[in-house]
Amino acid sequence: VVITSINIDGNLFLIGSHQKEKVGPLCVKGLWF
Secondary structure, three states, X not given: OXXXXXEEOOEEEEEEXXXXXXXXXXXXXXXXX
């Protein structure tokens, strides 16, 4: 499983490629991951 870490405004978001379809797209400050 590939985990992508995105640091935005000091907040760390861990996004699992296996979770994208489960939780849906994550919208952060108008950016879609």
